[in-house]
């Protein structure tokens with residue numbers, strides 16, 4: 044029989060852990076399907092950025108992607124960036140594994156785009172990389188006199204402003220220079236790993252605020268899914284899930300490792316205390332989430348708030 | 359014939375106005391972004407989404423205007439080094455023909471892109487502006503370019519014919 | 529194999545005179561039909577690649593360049609430079625080269641430099657007795673400094689395609705630009721050293737010099753502020769490169785209208801329209817090359833070329849030389865913008881594999897494709913220089929060949945094999961690239 048060719052797009056350069064996961068996936072899939080499926084990995088945005096790859100997955104001109112999930116066709120997809128869905132890695136595993144409230148919601152929303160969500164690749168908690176440090180950094184809501192670069196999403200802007208930052212939008216490509224020259228005093232939107240890999244020379248402080256989870260989607264186009272036999276679908280799903288699940292363990296390790304590497308590099312790493320962290324989480328859930336009702340739809344916010352209230356009662 | 363000329367002149371004027379307006383919009387937009395942030399300390403989130411839409415209209419209106427004025431860059435190696443006028447004009451007609459065909463093909467793809475964009479109903483992430491506002495520039499640009507290149511092809515064929523009957527029209 | 533045919537189609541359509549963006553589309557369309565790609569992603573892909581506000585720097589620098597040209601900012605700069613080097617033997621030629629470099633620091637394009645400085649220098653060179661062919665060749669060659677001295681439109685393109693910092697790419701070509709300027713001055717002086725017809729400017733005493741210095745620097749000051757505004761603004765953290773370009777426009781408007789009084793409402797609008805047209809031409813080319821390089825990547829053309837190069841030799845020094853030869857050929861066939869768009873996605877991965885830093889490669893690309901502007905058959909600056917200077921191309925060939933052999937190629941070799949030349953400044957200012 045003719046083999047199925049999978050073009051698999053990724054965002055990171057060769058050698059990056061996420062790209063390595065893609066390469067390992069390729070190897071395992073090709074072995075397990077005994078040549079019925081051939082995978083070609085295109086790292087480093089070679090086939091376009093994640094919005095483009097997502098769009099093409101939806102059209103069926105791309106087969107698979109391990110990418111950020113963009114929201115241009117459905118703002119509700121931003122729900123995965125809602126701040127403080129989890130506050131520690133045990134909660135991350137709960138939140139980002141199949142069957143969870145978030146996973147089921149995202150799976151449903153993504154399937155409306157004719158794309159299948161196979162799993163979440165978790166990169167770690169996002170924190171603040173800063174070039175100057177306000178004294179009251181531990182206080183959830185107080186004004187911090189910091190010009191913070193946020194990704195171009197309502198969720199980040201609203202959350203950062205509720206947390207007491209002034210926000211600025213700078214294209215990611217210009218972020219490094221902007222931090223260096225003072226166009227921005229810091230940024231939200233990246234894990235300790237990303238802060239170490241790309242910004243260690245320019246930031247002076249890294250605040251472990253566990254704001255949100257930086258995670259990417261293992262995605263496959265419906266068109267590809269229809270082409271595959273039931274057996275190969277199962278193989279691909281299982282291998283993707285294996286790496287997705289591994290990524291959560293690796294993320295926790297990497298987070299600690301890169302916090303230490305940042306320290307070694309001379310970056311001051313500030314950890315919020317458990318008590319502070321719970322206050323930040325409470326503030327996000329009670330103050331910020333309701334403000335996002337119009338963006339994410341009232342139904343979504345209401346049901347997610349209900350789910351979290353139930354959880355708080357349980358605890 | 360007169361009506362076509364009149365309409366095409368109106369369209370050209372419209373292109374000029376649109377190109378200038380888009381350019382000024384971009385200068386003021388980018389400049390005021392810096393001004394607001396640096397002088398007033400506030401940031402206009404989503405400004406770049408408006409600028410990107412303006413820029414695509416500037417690019418495609420500018421490029422279609424350029425095809426009217428014959429300002430697209432081409433290598434023209436052959437026409438410089440070929441001294442036989444009939445051969446030179448024939449090759450130039452071939453080049454025109456290839457250009458028109460491709461231009462028409464991509465006008466069609468531009469139309470499909472536009473229709474897809476309507477259906478998919480995407481919006482920019484901050485200001486929720488429909489993506490179709492930017493996408494439509496591609497179709498309009500290729501459409502206008504097709505018209506102007508078709509005109510060039512007709513002109514090229516006339517020259518070739520004149521050269522063939524020994525009446526070069528340099 | 530298909531990708532090689534696609535490359536041949538690109539070259540063939542270029543040679544017969546198909547406009548560059550449509551030559552790119554011809555190659556794209558061939559691959560689409562014969563390698564069986566769904567066409568529906570092509571236009572959206574180009575669109576998404578170009579939906580980036582960083583690219584707005586290109587139209588903004590083009591608009592700024594147009595306003596500067598029409599605002600008579602060039603004459604003030606030339607008068608200023610003339611004061612220092614105008615009195616040497618071959619001095620007016622040296623003034624030309626240095627004026628191009630200074631003018632280049634306020635505009636992003638070589639063509640703007642050529643028309644800005646050319647209009648002023650051609651009459652002066654003629655009066656001083658320089659052969660017309662020599663003058664035209666000299667200005668055409670020196671105008672490339674407009675794109676090596678930042679800001680530079682093609683370095684913005686490079687940085688964006690290669691995913692590099694714009695500022696770092698700007699800084700990488702500064703030292704190579706200075707080396708080229710010095711070598712061009714030297715070649716000029718040597719070429720005219722035995723020319724009996726040269727008229728020298730009268731020497732001046734110190735007092736006159738001081739008087740002239742005050743007068744001319746005051747006149748030139750508003751123009752000389754511009755590079756500090758642009759580069760200082762970027763490096764000082766006030767603005768991003770894109771915003772700096774807008775600042776350049778907003779500064780050139782009052783200076784052109786009221787300080788130098790070269791601008792009128794009519795010429796202002798014309799300059800904007802011209803800039804929009806130039807931008808449209810470049811950006812649609814960019815759009816089409818994005819689509820084309822996507823298919824080249826999916827067909828693994830860079831891999832094919834690398835395999836070919838390494839099969840010829842496995843010595844990195846030789847491969848680097850061959851990459852240069854490849855770029856020189858591209859430069860002979862295309863203008864600088866299309867060439868950088870085509871060469872960067874194909875060659876950058878190869879260069880990185882050979883251990884060349886992407887920032888050094890920016891300088892290699894800049895010098896190489898900058899030179900492409902004056903290497904026939906496609907030599908837009910050479911032709912424009914001849915047109916503006918009233919010289920025939922064959923009169924310009926001998927001096928141009930001398931400049932290629934003794935200024936361009938040495939600069940290119942230095943930049944290719946001495947990384948420090950391009951990395952020193954980015955390293956000093958940004959702490960990267962080393």
Ligand code: NA
Pocket residue numbers: 631632633634635636637673674675676677678679680
């Ligand atoms: Na320049």
Ligand code: NA
Pocket residue numbers: 859860861862899900901902903904905906907908
């Ligand atoms: Na050339």
